[in-house]
Amino acid sequence: MVDKKAYQNKEEIAWCPGCGNFAIRMTLQEALADLNLEPHQVLIASGIGQAAKIPHYLKINGFNGLHGRAIPVGTALAATRKDLKIIVESGDGDIYGEGGNHFLHAFRRNPNMALFVHNNQVYGLTKGQASPTSEMGMKTGVQVKGVTNLPLNPLLLALAGGATFVARSFAGDRKHLKSMMQQAIQHRGLAFLDILQPCVTFNKINTFQWYKERVYNLEEDHNPESWEKALEKAREWGEKIPTGIFYRKERRIFAEEFPQLSREEIYDPRERVYCWPELLENFK
Amino acid sequence: MVDKKAYQNKEEIAWCPGCGNFAIRMTLQEALADLNLEPHQVLIASGIGQAAKIPHYLKINGFNGLHGRAIPVGTALAATRKDLKIIVESGDGDIYGEGGNHFLHAFRRNPNMALFVHNNQVYGLTKGQASPTSEMGMKTGVQVKGVTNLPLNPLLLALAGGATFVARSFAGDRKHLKSMMQQAIQHRGLAFLDILQPCVTFNKINTFQWYKERVYNLEEDHNPESWEKALEKAREWGEKIPTGIFYRKERRIFAEEFPQLSREEIYDPRERVYCWPELLENFK
Amino acid sequence: MNTIGSLLAKALLRMGFHVFTCKDYMSRIRGGHNFSDIRFGPEPLQGGAEKVDILLALNEETWELHKNTLGETGMLVYDEEDFTPKGEEGKRKGLPLSKKAEEIGDKRIAGVIALGFIHSVLGLSPDALENILAEKFSGEILQKNIKALQWGHEQGEETFSVKPAKGLKGTKLINGNNAIGMGALVAGVQFYAAYPMTPSTGVLNFLAQQGERFNILVEQAEDEIAAINMALGASFGGVRAMTGTSGGGFSLMVEGLGLAGITETPLVILNAQRPGPATGLPTRTEQGDLEFVIHASQGEFPRIVLAPRDAENAFYKTVRAFNLADKYQVPVIILSDQFLGDSEQTVAEFDPEAVQINRGKLVKDYQEDTPYLRYRFTEDGVSPRLIPGEKGQVVLADSDEHNEAGNIIEDAQTRAKMVEKRMKRMEKIKEEMEPPLYNGPDHDQADYILVSWGSNYGPVEEARLALNDDGMKIGHYSFSDIWPLPEGKWREVLKGKSLILVENNYSSQLGSLLQKEGLGKPEIFIGKYDGRPFSGDELKRRIKKEVASSG
Amino acid sequence: MNTIGSLLAKALLRMGFHVFTCKDYMSRIRGGHNFSDIRFGPEPLQGGAEKVDILLALNEETWELHKNTLGETGMLVYDEEDFTPKGEEGKRKGLPLSKKAEEIGDKRIAGVIALGFIHSVLGLSPDALENILAEKFSGEILQKNIKALQWGHEQGEETFSVKPAKGLKGTKLINGNNAIGMGALVAGVQFYAAYPMTPSTGVLNFLAQQGERFNILVEQAEDEIAAINMALGASFGGVRAMTGTSGGGFSLMVEGLGLAGITETPLVILNAQRPGPATGLPTRTEQGDLEFVIHASQGEFPRIVLAPRDAENAFYKTVRAFNLADKYQVPVIILSDQFLGDSEQTVAEFDPEAVQINRGKLVKDYQEDTPYLRYRFTEDGVSPRLIPGEKGQVVLADSDEHNEAGNIIEDAQTRAKMVEKRMKRMEKIKEEMEPPLYNGPDHDQADYILVSWGSNYGPVEEARLALNDDGMKIGHYSFSDIWPLPEGKWREVLKGKSLILVENNYSSQLGSLLQKEGLGKPEIFIGKYDGRPFSGDELKRRIKKEVASSG
Numbered sequence A, B: 001m002v003d004k005k006a007y008q009n010k011e012e013i014a015w016c017p018g019c020g021n022f023a024i025r026m027t028l029q030e031a032l033a034d035l036n037l038e039p040h041q042v043l044i045a046s047g048i049g050q051a052a053k054i055p056h057y058l059k060i061n062g063f064n065g066l067h068g069r070a071i072p073v074g075t076a077l078a079a080t081r082k083d084l085k086i087i088v089e090s091g092d093g094d095i096y097g098e099g100g101n102h103f104l105h106a107f108r109r110n111p112n113m114a115l116f117v118h119n120n121q122v123y124g125l126t127k128g129q130a131s132p133t134s135e136m137g138m139k140t141g142v143q144v145k146g147v148t149n150l151p152l153n154p155l156l157l158a159l160a161g162g163a164t165f166v167a168r169s170f171a172g173d174r175k176h177l178k179s180m181m182q183q184a185i186q187h188r189g190l191a192f193l194d195i196l197q198p199c200v201t202f203n204k205i206n207t208f209q210w211y212k213e214r215v216y217n218l219e220e221d222h223n224p225e226s227w228e229k230a231l232e233k234a235r236e237w238g239e240k241i242p243t244g245i246f247y248r249k250e251r252r253i254f255a256e257e258f259p260q261l262s263r264e265e266i267y268d269p270r271e272r273v274y275c276w277p278e279l280l281e282n283f284k
Numbered sequence C, D: 001m002n003t004i005g006s007l008l009a010k011a012l013l014r015m016g017f018h019v020f021t022c023k024d025y026m027s028r029i030r031g032g033h034n035f036s037d038i039r040f041g042p043e044p045l046q047g048g049a050e051k052v053d054i055l056l057a058l059n060e061e062t063w064e065l066h067k068n069t070l071g072e073t074g075m076l077v078y079d080e081e082d083f084t085p086k087g088e089e090g091k092r093k094g095l096p097l098s099k100k101a102e103e104i105g106d107k108r109i110a111g112v113i114a115l116g117f118i119h120s121v122l123g124l125s126p127d128a129l130e131n132i133l134a135e136k137f138s139g140e141i142l143q144k145n146i147k148a149l150q151w152g153h154e155q156g157e158e159t160f161s162v163k164p165a166k167g168l169k170g171t172k173l174i175n176g177n178n179a180i181g182m183g184a185l186v187a188g189v190q191f192y193a194a195y196p197m198t199p200s201t202g203v204l205n206f207l208a209q210q211g212e213r214f215n216i217l218v219e220q221a222e223d224e225i226a227a228i229n230m231a232l233g234a235s236f237g238g239v240r241a242m243t244g245t246s247g248g249g250f251s252l253m254v255e256g257l258g259l260a261g262i263t264e265t266p267l268v269i270l271n272a273q274r275p276g277p278a279t280g281l282p283t284r285t286e287q288g289d290l291e292f293v294i295h296a297s298q299g300e301f302p303r304i305v306l307a308p309r310d311a312e313n314a315f316y317k318t319v320r321a322f323n324l325a326d327k328y329q330v331p332v333i334i335l336s337d338q339f340l341g342d343s344e345q346t347v348a349e350f351d352p353e354a355v356q357i358n359r360g361k362l363v364k365d366y367q368e369d370t371p372y373l374r375y376r377f378t379e380d381g382v383s384p385r386l387i388p389g390e391k392g393q394v395v396l397a398d399s400d401e402h403n404e405a406g407n408i409i410e411d412a413q414t415r416a417k418m419v420e421k422r423m424k425r426m427e428k429i430k431e432e433m434e435p436p437l438y439n440g441p442d443h444d445q446a447d448y449i450l451v452s453w454g455s456n457y458g459p460v461e462e463a464r465l466a467l468n469d470d471g472m473k474i475g476h477y478s479f480s481d482i483w484p485l486p487e488g489k490w491r492e493v494l495k496g497k498s499l500i501l502v503e504n505n506y507s508s509q510l511g512s513l514l515q516k517e518g519l520g521k522p523e524i525f526i527g528k529y530d531g532r533p534f535s536g537d538e539l540k541r542r543i544k545k546e547v548a549s550s551g
């Protein structure tokens, strides 16, 4: 059994006291350890934002890249490094805003990786502008009269886009979150998990209390094999907010036929060059 | 009454003989003329691709910009030039591929413009690679073993994304197409029309015949006010392909409160500077 | 910390001082170490100082990190409840800040107590500050604040002697970002699209907040690519449009920049520099993007780059950016940085009436019989620009190579002619660029010439003045219109001189540009790439050292 | 037209000629005017000719557009059913191409009839072509093709006398795009992500087609931003990764380029240039992106730019690109263009065994007790690189400024040190860059020195040889390793010389770079920016003219 302490490092954490990110980080650590994964077997690709700092606060392989671009990084790693568990983890602005095109196309490819979005419905790191999931009417320094763009519903889009695993959890319910994370990591294909995360500094609407009062677990009576049912549930947002696995399905994964490269093959790629003469035939 | 010849220009057309684009162009011309719009009242923003060449083949205001970027251009024009009818028109690769993020976020803003996508399910101008809507298994110079990514369903995504007008038509049925175009242009908000367009050169699967055999008009018994019904219909693709207005709804449009600028106000923007002293109060 | 700092700065301003404030903050939301540097005096100020006279440390970390900056005669003010400073540097005064604040009934007013104390040490009356507090607060909260202020003021006695400037009137305390925003306002900006990115977000905030009052459509785009393409759409429609970002966002706008180039659509783009590459240091300063913005995007097309020197210059340069964009139908880049954007300084009140608007060859009524040609060949390469919507005429812009009408072409002749049409505007632009500003002794008497660009103006000037006081004969060329490099006699002057380049980067990018124009190899390069701005003191020291070792 | 051209080129190759083909096509799918230029002879060829000896015009438009290119002794071959050429230029031979083709029973073989005729005019046996047809077709179609070929061959008689090269063995006809693809193959590329964009798509096609055989994962990304970030992800994972695009796509990759820079992730990026700005001329050629790629992305970081001279050089340079990327952990840009990418030329068979693979400081087993540090400070600035997945160790890359472990930092000291660590690799890289290739008389005997870069090598060489034959003393420096500019004695040589810069652009971008390094002002600039490549003849003419008027 791997100890969750194996994932601990000593970086000073730059999140605000009380931020939902702490719970997510601790839960991830547990989820991984309890799946018996060691830090060197896991890699987190992240973007830029508060959420995206997560690989710094764990002892884990990490590629902390550009704002909005973690999905392509993770996708290529999932395809070429089949020996690693790949997690893409970032914020709602990062994945649904700047990175929206990759989000859209990721479901079409279905790479074998987990996608965790810390959805605090706001741009945290840049000090509180609206994110694509901010609610209508929310006032910010830029949206001075309140948000007027319709918030996007990431679960609905994922379902419409062909996702094979669509789930939601809440940073305030660590047990549930852990189970969601684990199932996502074990899913074969792209496992999308939207995590409701209170931002104590900038989001005064969707607070811990606000979420707490609304979230409920749909697992008991919900059949995640039904796309229609998933869709219906994904549209629920307001007085009640369902969490759990909305939808799950198996489908071809990205680069399925591409072999798992051994470390040797990676170190010495020349070994793979054969049939050169046949190739040259084309040019005479 | 405006004559459709008013939209005619003398450019040599660089489309292949038999291409579906010809029918779309002719129909657009008719649709606009019959709405009594004059060429100077309409502006087409397009991207890059075969479809995107359309503003060159009409006498019309046009901004033929970058591959994938016509939506933002059109959005700003729709907001600041309320006196013009704005049409964004481009190919499936352009709008759903390179421009996917703008497609996604356009529905949230709901700018008052029409979005016509010539969906030939292939990259025409770059010689036949798969587009985001190419069917699984379709072989191309790049997808040598056939497409393996799930094609995206633009109508489904539009519905999931909050679109207020979702329609499909077929370049082979000009009467239907004209009616769709006109209703789209008259819609208050973002009117999305996906147009099935045979590409005689590169798409040997989704040919004129293939579409012809499959498309049917859902207008008779379909209620475009029902999102659920629209969704169900949008998922239909295969033996039968519905065309028509799937969904229609009114909602706040982008920059609704921003006034229509007169030509004078545009020419001489200084007229708008007042309350300067109040502003300076903040800095003492 | 920022609130306390800005209260003090405002009070000093109202008492008639010149003020300069500089913010140093981390790329995080709470915690971490953030501080404000406030400098004031009777003379205009355009930069921070290396040594601090009064250090207000609300916690021990601040003391530890800043003890080296406290000048010999400096004073440490600290919360004696919180820590006891070790070491012997300077004078020090512990106050029971938090304890007293709690006593008065609000923990948050500890800083105001300190401000009261600082006023007394400076021999200043707390009235101005009291007025400011009264504008901000009312009722019980105000009472508590005033109590705090007064108690603090009673604890000290005049230690430093300070004099306000004479005849300072209508002066305002404005940072570079707001100055740029105000410039855009009076230039008549009607559309601003951007994606948040430090340190450019200040401009987005400013314009969003003024949007309704001034009738500006401000939109937060889904990404920077959308932002620039929106701005181009709006501009094509005839309205004055702008976008703003920092390095990473500018990278994403590069393709759009070329689109402005080939479609000849006027556009103003703010690049507020921060240290790169990539994410780099989001809240720090650098001048690392000069050669990037000059060469960004495939192919060749004219563009203009303006690097404002200070807040006042930023205001006027922004107006100028809009005018140049319209006049030459090119993209104009305002190259600012975090130092300029976030630093407040006292500036003479901007006069919107003094500002000219030039929309270039914008056609009001197109009266000719022949169809309008968006890219008509003209002598100066600038084609009359018609706003779409004119009855009987259509306007076509194209990102492909095109003919005069804007339709796609592929033939060699038209292509070559269009390239020439576009490029020849560069010659006229060059003539219009303002030559670098020169300060210092007569050219032939200067032993060395400092060369700087953009926001380094202030610190370099301060160093130059100090060096001249020390007897060195040294001049200073400050570039603000930086691309294309202006014509003028400075070119001749520089050729024969010993140049000292001062830039906030590693590789001396202005140095490269000068060499490219054949202006000789700069002798000394003083670079800084640790994310912090230069101070005048630091520069003075480094210049002396370099000159000594090179001489 | 392309098929007929490639049949002829292959036949000539098999008969032992050196061949050079150049494609000229429009940015459209059908129709329009497209043509192939085929040149052959006993000597190696690296460019097209201004004048044509045999012009095969299948329609009148071709004749009208090309009549000026037909040399005095040239021959027009045309379909007499289609048109009757006006004018008196050269010899001409009308053949009933389409009529005869129909007679034989397949309209599409009209071109083969023409090829048969051309063989007879050249005094060549049609055997080689017959073999090629037999490899492509079979049964009835083959029979018809052979009939067409033979009938055509019977219609002409030897008019031109041609001699194949001696001892040409194993030679292949390869275009630049395929050469780059083959280079990537033997370098062991394991991942290639790209978005289609002319003229880079050839490389994507090639690798996709070889993907299965050579175990390469080739993915068409949703956009270029995804493409470069995918490639970076793969490379961080340890596999050799590459992406390719043209100007507009490169613009979108600019932010990713900086990410490679700060994360020190090796990456090979192909930018196949086409005329800009923006969409420009998609299917034409230009060298307009040199300064752009050198300065692209915010901030400062080392990068390498290699501009291959010809197909053979492209093959070896591509391998070198991968090795340099790994050795210095930097992005390497291969700067090719449409002229190089689409032109086929005869090259000696590439030898994959002769190719060395250097993966730099890739750590196989990390044995130390201390935790692995991705950005460990080392003397040469290059840190040992561990592939993630090693038991007990983790690897962290970061786009923010970071410490040795890869964790975010904000302090001034670490920042400065990291900048220095990254930048100091540039010095070593400079030493490793190959100096420009010199051809011509001894330096001190050359009156002028031509300077070119990349794909202009061939045409400039041809011009130089011709000029030397005419008695001019002229040398030629050809740059291929172009950034950083290599060290070497060329620097001294160039300083004192009269330089003639030849570039496929408007503003002489290499000229700018040379001046930046203080290498003096080039005297003459011969630029071309109409989307077409130089030919040797044209250059010779223009050089003569310029020298005459400058001398």
Ligand SMILES: Cc1ncc(C[n+]2csc(CCOP(=O)(O)OP(=O)(O)O)c2C)c(N)n1
Pocket: A048, A049, A050, A051, A052, A067, A090, A091, A092, A093, A094, A095, A118, A120, A122, A123, A124, A125, A126, A131, C195, C196, C197, C198, C224, C248, C249, C252, C279
């Ligand atoms: C290209 C680019 N644009 C903008 C930014 C500035 N930026 C950094 S984080 C961020 C948004 C963060 O919001 P989110 O992803 O929701 O993360 P959070 O901080 O809320 O966890 C932005 C706009 C950037 N780093 N790069």
Ligand SMILES: Cc1ncc(C[n+]2csc(CCOP(=O)(O)OP(=O)(O)O)c2C)c(N)n1
Pocket: B048, B049, B050, B051, B052, B067, B090, B091, B092, B093, B094, B095, B118, B120, B122, B123, B124, B125, B126, B131, D195, D196, D197, D198, D224, D248, D249, D252, D279
């Ligand atoms: C940034 C950028 N990337 C790639 C291209 C090349 N390109 C031009 S059109 C096109 C795709 C066209 O497909 P689609 O939009 O479906 O239009 P169609 O030709 O099929 O009508 C591509 C990839 C480009 N012009 N710009």
Ligand code: SF4
Pocket: A014, A015, A016, A018, A019, A020, A021, A050, A120, A124, A125, A198, A199, A200, A201, A202, C029, C030
């Ligand atoms: S700003 Fe919000 S999301 Fe960021 S650390 Fe603070 S509480 Fe968390």
Ligand code: SF4
Pocket: B014, B015, B016, B018, B019, B020, B021, B050, B120, B124, B125, B198, B199, B200, B201, B202, D029, D030
């Ligand atoms: S390639 Fe296809 S889409 Fe393009 S013009 Fe030809 S038929 Fe039409």
Ligand SMILES: [Mg+2]
Pocket: A049, A091, A092, A093, A118, A119, A120, A121, A122, A123, A124, A131
């Ligand atoms: Mg967020």
Ligand SMILES: [Mg+2]
Pocket: B049, B091, B092, B093, B118, B119, B120, B121, B122, B123, B124, B131
């Ligand atoms: Mg298409």
